[in-house]
Amino acid sequence: MTTETLAARAPRADLAGRRLRLGMVGGGEGAYIGGIHRFAARLDDQYELVAGAFDVSPERGHAFAARNFIAPDRSYDSYQAMAAAEAARPDGVDVVAICTPNFTHWPVARAFLEAGIDVICEKPLTATLADAIALTDLAERTGRFVGVTYTYSGYPMVQEARAMVARGDLGDIRVVQVEYPLEWMATGIELQGNAQAAWRTDPTKNGRGGSIGDIGTHAYHLAGYVTGLRAEAIAADLATFVEGRALDDNAHVMIRYQGGARGLLWSSQVAIGQSNGLRLRVFGAKGSLAWGQEQPNELAFTPLFGAPVTIKRGRDDLTEATRARTRTPPGHPEGYIEAFANLYAGFAAAIRARGAGRPAGAAAEGVPTARDGLKGVAFVEAVVDCHEQTPFGWVEPQFA
Ligand code: NAI
Secondary structure, eight states: OOHHHHHHHOSOGGGTTSOEEEEEEEOOTTOSHHHHHHHHHHHTTOEEEEEEEOOSSHHHHHHHHHHTTOOGGGBOSSHHHHHHHHHHSTTOOSEEEEESOGGGHHHHHHHHHHTTOEEEEOSSSOSSHHHHHHHHHHHHHHTOOEEEOOGGGGSHHHHHHHHHHHHTTTOSEEEEEEEEEOOTTSSOGGGTTOHHHHHHTOHHHHOSOSHIIIIIHHHHHHHHHHHOOOEEEEEEEEEOOSTTOSSOSEEEEEEEETTSOEEEEEEESOOTTOSSOOEEEEEESSEEEEEETTSTTEEEEEETTSOOEEEETTOTTSOHHHHTTOOSOTTSOOOHHHHHHHHHHHHHHHHHHHHHTSOOOGGGTTOOBHHHHHHHHHHHHHHHHHHHHSOOOOOOOTTO
16 A cells, blocks of 8 residues: 555544544464453443454454454454455554564554554564664654553553653652563473463564563663663673573663663563562652552652652542543552553544544653654664673672
C-alpha cells in the first residue's frame, strides 16, 4: 500500500462515539502476554477485539479465535492476510496488538503500518537495532501511532514518582538504582519444552540481549521514565549461568547519565526467590524515592533530614495524571492488569485525539511510543557491544 493510500485513510473522524476495533497477532492458546493485552483492552471499554492471526499455526489460531467469539472470516491464516483484508474492509481494525516473539515485531508492524493501521507493539520493539530504526522511521513517515507496552510506566505510583521528580521534590538526581530480577529461568527450562524460554534463549528470535533484552529493557525504560534522565554512556558485564544457554541470563550495567547522575541496573533471569522483583530507587540532593512492582500501590519518599513518608495510590492530592490512572479508592489494591490497562487507555486517547486533531490529555501523557522502543533496543545493543568488544579495564584487587 502506498503512502498516498495511507493519507487517504486518515484522519478517521468516525472513531468518535464507538469502541476502537482491535486486532491481535499472536497471543493464542498457551501464549503469555496476549491474554494480558485482552484483559487490559477490556477494562475501560475502549476496544473491541474483532480480528486476529493468533498463532503461528493457522489451525490452532482458528480454534482459539472460535473459542473467543471472533467471526470466522476475521480469523486469519497469517498476519499478512490479516493486514490486507482488514485494510480493505470498511469496518476494518483501527489498531493491531503485536504479541509475538521479538524477531517478528518488525515484519508484522510493517505489514499493518503500510496498510494504514495503527500498532500496539510488545517490547522490546524489535530484535535488532536496524529493525527498530526502520520501524520508528516508518511510523513517523506514515504518521501512524505506535504504542509500546512498557508495562510498568502504566502504574499510578510510577506516574506520581515521575511527577515528583519533575516538580523538583528530590532536587538534582544523583543516583538511580534499578533492578529486575526473576527466577523462572534459573534452570535450563528452554530444553524441557517451555515455549516462552525457548525463543527467549535463541538469539535469532530474541535478539542479542538475553535478560537485558527481555527485562533489562523494562528497567531501563522505568528509570528514564521516572527521572527524565538520558544515558550518556554505559558499561556492562553480562553472564550466562545456565550451562549451554546462548544468551546472558544476568546483567550488571553502570550508566552515566547526562548531567552527572549515576545509575546501576541489574537484570537477572536466575535470581531464585524473585518472582517479579522490579524495583526502582532514585536518590536526589533533597530526597529519595523507592517503588517496587510487587507492592505497587505505595511509593516511599524520604526528604532530606525528614521522616520517611509512604504515599498511597488513590488519594485526592496526587497529580491529575496519577488520578487518571486510578480506578478504585485507596485500600482496594490495583496491580498489573490495571497498569497494562492504563497503557491501553493512553493508547486509545492518543489514537482518538490524533484522529480528531486535538490534544490527547492526561491519560496519554507520557505513554510509550516507537521512539521509546527504539531507545530501549539501542540500549540493549550498547550493553551487548560493551560486554563483547570493550576491554573493560578490570583491575584485580590486592589481597583478594
Ligand atoms: P509466547 O511464546 O507465550 O507467545 C507467542 C505467541 O505468538 C504464540 O501464540 C505464537 O503462536 C504466536 N506467533 C508467533 N509467530 C507468529 C506469527 N508469525 N503469526 C501469528 N502468531 C505468531 O510469548 P510471550 O511470552 O507472550 O511474549 C510475546 C512478546 O511479548 C515478546 O515480544 C515478549 O518480549 C513480550 N512480553 C512483554 C511483557 C510485558 O511486560 N510487556 C511480558 C511478557 C512478554
